[in-house]
Amino acid sequence: MTEETTLTPDINQQRFSFVAILxxxxxxxxTLVNQLTGAKxxxxxxxxxxxxxxxxxxxxxxxxxxxxVDTPGIFKASRKFDRAMVASAWSESDESDMRLFVVDVQKGITREAASILAALKKNKQxxxxxxxxxxxxxxDRLLPLIAELNMRGLFTETFLISAQSGENVAELKDYLIQHASKGMWMFPSDQITDLPNRLFAAEITREKLFMNLQQELPYTVAVTTTNWEEKESGIRIEQTIFVERESLKPIVVGKNGSMIKKIGESARKELSYLLEQPVHLFLTVRVKENWANDPARYAEWGLDYNI
Ligand SMILES: Nc1nc2c(ncn2[C@@H]2O[C@H](COP(=O)(O)OP(=O)(O)OP(=O)(O)O)[C@@H](O)[C@H]2O)c(=O)[nH]1
Ligand SMILES: [Mg+2]
Structure with a gap:
């Protein structure tokens, strides 16, 4: 606490901005959000x-x-759940003081990138x-892409970076810091995310599902933390993995439970590391048809169900 008071500047000197990452x-x-904050x-x-x-x-x-503000990649949404994500991303963009438009240079201006560019133009952002x-x-292969993107009159600045290695990320960070508005801080000086621990822990398990399951399967699962107990021996975390169909359950569980064991083990290791204490993780797989249409799922993530 004492450290925090020394780190937080006088209210009159505070500068604060929202930056949307599109x-x-x-x-x-x-990857860029993690690199800029220096944390996962x-x-x-x-x-x-x-x-x-x-x-x-x-x-x-x-x-x-x-x-x-990290946002879901924006794309033409057909599922209602996806439309809610897109809406949430654009409302963040509207409310932000600064916006980053991130392009994968290997892929260039894809259909999805083009639709974001069109929306920026339409919203005069x-x-x-x-x-x-x-x-x-x-x-040298970057030059045509830089020229083509800058023709649109949408960009105030261009940075060439590697979010993964961190190349030129410090320059981008300095630029953002210099262009922040005057205003009061919204969070304590030592906070690195506003995501509650339970949701964060569910995200880590979801990442392991994405890493280990093939093809489309990860898109059909959701993870919820159902119990969180801090004990002397470490944190006991219970989570439920929801799959949309009975037939998907054996794939997530694996032969003799091998897949769920592998996923649980890598999630547990990372959580122990990130939370800096031993973690005991218990995973259950349940079938819940249409979890994507469950209002509770929207509320948990602050998404608008009535999209
Ligand atoms: N080689 C290389 N790979 C990168 C770089 N930045 C990100 N990646 C990889 O690109 C992939 C996608 O990265 P993410 O950070 O998940 O991309 P995202 O834009 O958040 O994707 P969505 O959440 O799906 O919209 C991962 O495999 C990253 O490791 C980079 O600078 N260089
Ligand atoms: Mg992402």
Missing amino acids: GAPNAGKS VSIVSPKAQTTRSRIRGILVQDDTQLVL KAILVLNKIDLIAK
Whole structure:
């Protein structure tokens, strides 16, 4: 506590901004949020549409606090649950002081990227262009992409980064800090995310499902933390994994329980590391048809059910 009072600047000196991170699925938005905050606040996987809702990472430097709003990759949504995600992403963008538009340089202007560009234009929103994954292609191949994107008059600045290795991320961070507005901090100086522990722990397990299950399967699962007990021997966490159909259950459980064991083991290890104490994790797999249409699921994530 004493440390916090020394770190939090005088109210008159505080600077504060929301920064929305937009971009096509898989562009590296969550990786960037983690790199900027220097912590794991948002889960990352090689599969597109990993982030399901708004996740906030909080960054403090000197007098400035930035809230980085990671959003789901925006795409033409057909499922209601997905439409709720898209709506949530755009409302964050509307309310933000600054916006980053993240592009995977290897993929360039995909259909999804183009639809975000169109929406930015329609909403008359300016953004900072962040060309990501520059570790994957030769620098001279970037020039046509930079030129084409900047023709649109939407961007105030361009950064070329690798969110994964951290290349040029410090420059981007400095720029954001310098352009923050005057205003009161919204969070204590030592807080790195506004996601409650129970949701965060469920996200870690969901990341392991994304890593271990094949193809479309991860999109049909949801994870909820049902019990959280802090004991002297560590934290006891109970979670339920919901699958949409009976036939999917054996795939998640695996032969003789091998898959669920593997997923539980890697989630437990990471949670122990991140929470800095022993974790005992208990996973149950349940069938719940249409979990994606369950109002409770929307409420848990702050999504609008009546979209
Ligand atoms: N080589 C390379 N890979 C990266 C970089 N940034 C992210 N990735 C990888 O790209 C994949 C997608 O990264 P995410 O951060 O999950 O992407 P996202 O934009 O949050 O994706 P959604 O949540 O699905 O919208 C992961 O496998 C990352 O490890 C980078 O700078 N270089
Ligand atoms: Mg993401």
